[in-house]
Structure formats: C-alpha cells, structure tokens
Amino acid sequence: MKRLFEVACAVTAGLAFAFLLLPLVALFLRVSPGALVSALVSEPAREALLVSLETSAIAHVIILAAGTPVAYLLGTRDFRGRRALIAAVELPLVLPPAVAGIALLAAFGSRGLLGDELDLLGVSLPFTQAAVVLAIVFVASPFYIRQAVAAFGAVDRTLLDAARTLGAAPGRVFARVALPLAAGGLGAGSSLAFARGLGEFGATIIFAGSFPGETRTAPLAIYAELDRDFDVAVALGALLVLVSVAVLAAVSLLPAWTRFTSSSATTFAPSAST
Amino acid sequence: MDAVHVELGHDLRAFRLDVALTVGRETVALVGPSGAGKTTVVRAVAGLLRPRSGLVEAAGETWLDTERGVDVPPERRSVGLVFQDYALFPHLSVAQNVCFGAQRPVEPLLEHLGLAQLARARPGDLSGGERQRVALARALAREPRVLLLDEPLAALDTQTRATVRGELRMRLRETGLPTVLVTHDFNDAAALADRLAVVVAGRIVQQGTAAELVAAPASPFVASFAGGNVLPGRARSSGGLTEVMLHDGTRVLSTDGAYGEVAAVVYPWDVALARDAPDDSMQNHLHGEVTSVVPLGNRLRVRVGTLTAEITAASGERLAVRDGDRLVASFKASATRLLPLGGGGFANDSHG
CATH class of the missing domain: 2.40.50.100 (RNA polymerase II/Efflux pump adaptor protein, barrel-sandwich hybrid domain)
Structure with a gap:
C-alpha cells in the first residue's frame, strides 16, 4: 500500500516535470543556435529587445527608488492601517494583467480620471513608451515591495534602536543597518520584479499598444511575429527563457552571496557623521 | 551637573509605571521581577520610548519634558545603552560595531577591553561574555554622559556569569559615569550597583544599598x-x-x-x-x-x-x-x- 502510494507520487511528479519542461525544450529544439542568433539580430527582434530593455530598466529604477522607502515604512513601523496598506500594495499581484491595462487607461487615458489634468499639462500617456513603463511598474512593483516588506520586517528592531542610541539619525540607521541586513531579500524581490516586468504583456498591449520601436516589447513582438516570422518569435522566446533562468539563479544565489559582502573591509576610523 | 534625573508616568499592560529616580556619579540598579517596568525606564531615558508623561534631565540638558513638549531624539541623547541581548550588528565585525558611534579611533578601547584579538571577528563567532564586552565597548566608544545597561548578564550561562560580573563591576567603577542598570537578579544588583531601587508593578518600593535592603526590607x-x-x-x-x-x-x-x-x-x-x-x-x-x-x-x-x-x-x-x-x-x-x-x-x- 505504502509502495503503491510512493510509485503514484513519483509518476505524478515525473509527468508534472515533463509537462513543465517539454515546451521549453521544444522552444530550443525548434531553432538551431545559428538561426537563433541571426533571428535575434533581425530588425523586429532588435527593436523589440531595445524597447524591452529600456522600459524595463527605467521601470526597475522607479520600482526600487519608490518601493524601498515604502517597504521600509511598512516593514519596520507599526501604525493603524498598515495591514490594509500592505494588502493594497499587493493587489496588482492577483489582478489579471488585462484588468490592470484597462484600469491604467481608466486612470490616465485621455477620457480617464486624470485625463483632463494631464491634457492641461500637455501630457498624453497612453500608447507611449511612458505607458509601457507605467504598466511594468504597476504590475511588477508588488513583487519587489512584498519581498522587501518581509526583508525589512525580519530585521531585528533592537538593532535599529541600538543604532539610534549610537548617534545614528534615521537615514543612517537605514543605510548602515537596515539596508545591509535586508539586502538578500531586497535582491530576491528585485530580481523577481524585473523578470515579471520583462514578461509583461496584457497591461502593456491595452495601455500602451504595440507600436514597433516605440511600445512593442519583446513579449509583444513574439505575439506580432507569430504570423509573420515564427523563427523570430521562437528566438525571442528562447532569449526570454534564458533571462528568466538567469534571474532564478540570481535569486537562489543572492542570500548566500550577501552573507559574504557588505562589510568584508574592516575600517578602524570612526565614521564621519554622528 | 552629572546627575540624571528621571520622572516617568506611563501606562503598561497591567499597571501604571510611576517612577522618580535621581542618579549621581554612581551605579543604580533597578531591580525587580520581570515585567515590572524596569526596561521601560531605560528605554525612556534613551529616547526609544516616549512615556505618557515625564521628565528626563541628564548631562545638564533636558532630554524629555512632556509638559513643555521637549523630546530629544535618541541619536542626540548622549547615552550608552547595552541591550539585553547586546544587539550587536551581525553584518559588521567587532571593530566596526565598536566604531559605529565612536568619536575617535577605537583601537585603544579595544585593547583596553581585551578585544584587540577579536577586532575582525563577527558577533556570531563570539562567546556570550565576549559579546557583552563588545556591547559595552560599543556603548562606551560613543563617549556617553550616561550609561544604561539592560539585564547585562541575563544572556549568559551561570558559569561565565560570575566572571563577567566581576569584570563588569570593574569597568563600571572605572568609567565613573552615572549608570542605570536593570536586572531581575538581586545578587547581580548587589554585586554591580552602589545603590538599588526595587521596582514592583511600576513603582519603586524601596531604595538603598544592598546591605540596607537586607537589614531593613520595606516589605x-x-x-x-x-x-x-x-x-x-x-x-x-x-x-x-x-x-x-x-x-x-x-x-x-x-x-x-x-x-x-x-x-x-x-x-x-x-x-x-x-x-x-x-x-x-x-x-x-x-x-x-x-x-x-x-x-x-x-x-x-x-x-x-x-x-x-x-x-x-x-x-x-x-x-x-x-x-x-x-x-x-x-x-x-x-x-x-x-x-x-x-x-x-x-x-x-x-x-x-
């Protein structure tokens, strides 16, 4: 009986792995490495990769710059409504991307909530590269903030108190104690958010459209090339798989890595600020 | 004026903390059962907790006066606080920990406290007694005007406790700083402090030397x-x-x-x-x-x-x-x- 159960588990696991890996293997079997390279340097692929890289990079800077302070507050302070705020920040995680796109249009579109105000400023967001960035920030930032809140929350608050009694103002406490101690979690969250942003499709196509060289990111290009040049679509897909694998590897390596960094250089001089 | 004067009123879970204490160039132990409010006093003096009402005067300055709306942030209060579990920064070496709030190079201090050999070690690699010494060194490196110690011996096993206690007593004598020490152990208090203040359920029920408390306990x-x-x-x-x-x-x-x-x-x-x-x-x-x-x-x-x-x-x-x-x-x-x-x-x- 016990044996039967174990065999059943093993078989199920085997099927599950096969199902998960088979499409990825097929992707790489479809194109030879040579064809892959030549497809990637084709005009549509180059354009799409450039758009993806640009928008992802800008979005990621925004996510880190805005998400880190938000996560620090949510992770280290107790206040009324904290749980509600965390839930609100995490909402885009469970939102269907298409809904995110529609919601962004409803907010920032020309006939949207802020449409008139943006119009007055002479700003039109939809169907621009800025819209791509906004879509990525909206969809991917929860992946970072969620991890970062947990990472900051795991930092022993006594250490933050100790830093204050040692003369460190809140900014220095953040930089010298909270940030290094949360670095592993922040790195993991950052990688996940980047991967999610790079793969963004639904919100982007609705809010930003799919204009080559402007808003057509790599995932959108895969969709667009599907009918025109299947090899280019597959090559882009393969490249995104490689990026995803790299991100996954980074996430699993980060915690081990941060343990050895951040303070290997010993300084004996007192720090400048008090 | 080197005296520290503290008056605090604060609502704790089961009772109200109501304490007045003056500490000169001496070590005063707040001693009493766990949960009596001793740590709250220390945190309020350091500025880590804002009591409902209170006055903290130290080093000739007013750090807290709730009536006048004075509340100096912790980083601008000249205190050295040794935390119960020492709260050493795990990502920094011993030397970097001690440096954190230091006013001048810390080598002499490390040397003096017998920590020079451990300067590059991480807190995780130290024994309990060594951690306590690092915590004390870190607090002293800030060159504080007031020293606060929260259960400095509680994290130690009984064997190292006696040794570390003797060593700590010597250090407290040589710093000559107004020192408030919190402990739930009468013997530790008697060994380390010049004067004891027994705190029960948020109130100081008796103050005096250990000998006085033994000879004439108030309750x-x-x-x-x-x-x-x-x-x-x-x-x-x-x-x-x-x-x-x-x-x-x-x-x-x-x-x-x-x-x-x-x-x-x-x-x-x-x-x-x-x-x-x-x-x-x-x-x-x-x-x-x-x-x-x-x-x-x-x-x-x-x-x-x-x-x-x-x-x-x-x-x-x-x-x-x-x-x-x-x-x-x-x-x-x-x-x-x-x-x-x-x-x-x-x-x-x-x-x-």
Whole structure:
C-alpha cells in the first residue's frame, strides 16, 4: 500500500516535470543556435529587445527608488492601517494583467480620471513608451515591495534602536543597518520584479499598444511575429527563457552571496557623521 | 551637573509605571521581577520610548519634558545603552560595531577591553561574555554622559556569569559615569550597583544599598527578593518579645514589635541546622524534612520544610545532610524581622 502510494507520487511528479519542461525544450529544439542568433539580430527582434530593455530598466529604477522607502515604512513601523496598506500594495499581484491595462487607461487615458489634468499639462500617456513603463511598474512593483516588506520586517528592531542610541539619525540607521541586513531579500524581490516586468504583456498591449520601436516589447513582438516570422518569435522566446533562468539563479544565489559582502573591509576610523 | 534625573508616568499592560529616580556619579540598579517596568525606564531615558508623561534631565540638558513638549531624539541623547541581548550588528565585525558611534579611533578601547584579538571577528563567532564586552565597548566608544545597561548578564550561562560580573563591576567603577542598570537578579544588583531601587508593578518600593535592603526590607516582597525566608503569620506581644503564630501552627519569636498579620523574615545565613533541637540562645526551632541540598562554593543551601538555610560546607559534612533527613532549623529572635502583611499594627524598633 505504502509502495503503491510512493510509485503514484513519483509518476505524478515525473509527468508534472515533463509537462513543465517539454515546451521549453521544444522552444530550443525548434531553432538551431545559428538561426537563433541571426533571428535575434533581425530588425523586429532588435527593436523589440531595445524597447524591452529600456522600459524595463527605467521601470526597475522607479520600482526600487519608490518601493524601498515604502517597504521600509511598512516593514519596520507599526501604525493603524498598515495591514490594509500592505494588502493594497499587493493587489496588482492577483489582478489579471488585462484588468490592470484597462484600469491604467481608466486612470490616465485621455477620457480617464486624470485625463483632463494631464491634457492641461500637455501630457498624453497612453500608447507611449511612458505607458509601457507605467504598466511594468504597476504590475511588477508588488513583487519587489512584498519581498522587501518581509526583508525589512525580519530585521531585528533592537538593532535599529541600538543604532539610534549610537548617534545614528534615521537615514543612517537605514543605510548602515537596515539596508545591509535586508539586502538578500531586497535582491530576491528585485530580481523577481524585473523578470515579471520583462514578461509583461496584457497591461502593456491595452495601455500602451504595440507600436514597433516605440511600445512593442519583446513579449509583444513574439505575439506580432507569430504570423509573420515564427523563427523570430521562437528566438525571442528562447532569449526570454534564458533571462528568466538567469534571474532564478540570481535569486537562489543572492542570500548566500550577501552573507559574504557588505562589510568584508574592516575600517578602524570612526565614521564621519554622528 | 552629572546627575540624571528621571520622572516617568506611563501606562503598561497591567499597571501604571510611576517612577522618580535621581542618579549621581554612581551605579543604580533597578531591580525587580520581570515585567515590572524596569526596561521601560531605560528605554525612556534613551529616547526609544516616549512615556505618557515625564521628565528626563541628564548631562545638564533636558532630554524629555512632556509638559513643555521637549523630546530629544535618541541619536542626540548622549547615552550608552547595552541591550539585553547586546544587539550587536551581525553584518559588521567587532571593530566596526565598536566604531559605529565612536568619536575617535577605537583601537585603544579595544585593547583596553581585551578585544584587540577579536577586532575582525563577527558577533556570531563570539562567546556570550565576549559579546557583552563588545556591547559595552560599543556603548562606551560613543563617549556617553550616561550609561544604561539592560539585564547585562541575563544572556549568559551561570558559569561565565560570575566572571563577567566581576569584570563588569570593574569597568563600571572605572568609567565613573552615572549608570542605570536593570536586572531581575538581586545578587547581580548587589554585586554591580552602589545603590538599588526595587521596582514592583511600576513603582519603586524601596531604595538603598544592598546591605540596607537586607537589614531593613520595606516589605515582605523586598525581603524575599533579597533572599530572605518569608513566613506569614499572626503576631501578638509575649513577654517583651513578639510571638508569631505561623499558618502551620508553629510559633516564632522576634525582638521586633508588631501586631496582627505579619511576615516573619529570616535570612538563610542566620539559620543553623541540627539533628536535635540545640539548647542554646536561639529561641526559634522549626522541624522539617530536607527537600534539597545545593552546594554553593564553600557553602550549602539546604531546604528544610518551608525554610532555606545556608550553612558552611564543613557543618554540612558534620551533619551529613541528605534529602529526606528530618532536621531542626534554629534562628534567633533578634535575627527575625517582622514586616506588616496587609492590616495590623506595626512597630519596628530593633534596627535603624
């Protein structure tokens, strides 16, 4: 009986792995490495990769710059409504991307909530590269903030108190104690958010459209090339798989890595600020 | 002015903290059971907790005055705080930890505290005693005007505790800073502090040197905290002495005057043990069964019935004390303090 159960588990696991890996293997079997390279340097692929890289990079800077302070507050302070705020920040995680796109249009579109105000400023967001960035920030930032809140929350608050009694103002406490101690979690969250942003499709196509060289990111290009040049679509897909694998590897390596960094250089001089 | 003056009112879970304390160039121990509010006092002085009402004056400055709306942030209060679990930064080396708030190069300090060899080590690699030294060094490197120590020995095992305690006492003497120390252990407080303030349920119930608290405890609680046996009973005067009828029916005589419900207090070192009731000047004899024998250095702590006695190892050997033996515990009427327990008259005239 016990044996039967174990065999059943093993078989199920085997099927599950096969199902998960088979499409990825097929992707790489479809194109030879040579064809892959030549497809990637084709005009549509180059354009799409450039758009993806640009928008992802800008979005990621925004996510880190805005998400880190938000996560620090949510992770280290107790206040009324904290749980509600965390839930609100995490909402885009469970939102269907298409809904995110529609919601962004409803907010920032020309006939949207802020449409008139943006119009007055002479700003039109939809169907621009800025819209791509906004879509990525909206969809991917929860992946970072969620991890970062947990990472900051795991930092022993006594250490933050100790830093204050040692003369460190809140900014220095953040930089010298909270940030290094949360670095592993922040790195993991950052990688996940980047991967999610790079793969963004639904919100982007609705809010930003799919204009080559402007808003057509790599995932959108895969969709667009599907009918025109299947090899280019597959090559882009393969490249995104490689990026995803790299991100996954980074996430699993980060915690081990941060343990050895951040303070290997010993300084004996007192720090400048008090 | 080097004195620290603290007045605090704050609502804790079960009671209100209401404490006033002045500390000169000395070490004062806030001593009392866990949860009495001692740590709250230390946190309020450091600025890590804002009490409902209060005044903290130190180093000639006002750090907190809730009436005038003064609340100096922790980083601008010149305190050195040694946390209960030391709160060393795990990602920094010993030297970097000590450097964190330092005013000048820390090598001499590391050298002085015997930490030079450990400068590059991480806190995770240190023993409890070493961590405590690093925490103290880090607090002192800030060159504070006030030193605060929250349960500095609680994180240590009993073996290192005695050594570290002696070392810490020496350091506190040499810094000469106004120091507030929090501990739940009377013996640690007695060893480290010049003066003790016993905190119970948010209030300071008695202040004095360890010897004063032992000689004249203000309440049965203080007496038991200082290590005394507390025997509740009913007192009435009896031929120049006071006779206390204990709840189990035995009688105890005391030279203290008292009437009504009292606690008779006798310290373990005033109790002698024998196989048979001795015919000597001790007026009080309690019979009981030995339930535990614990060696403490060259002394033995023996639990006889409801009493704890501390006798020399030599007399323990002579008696051949063993668990289950029936012994007589004897003590003098003049070594028996009477403290009021709730209602009842009380006159304490045997000591000043």
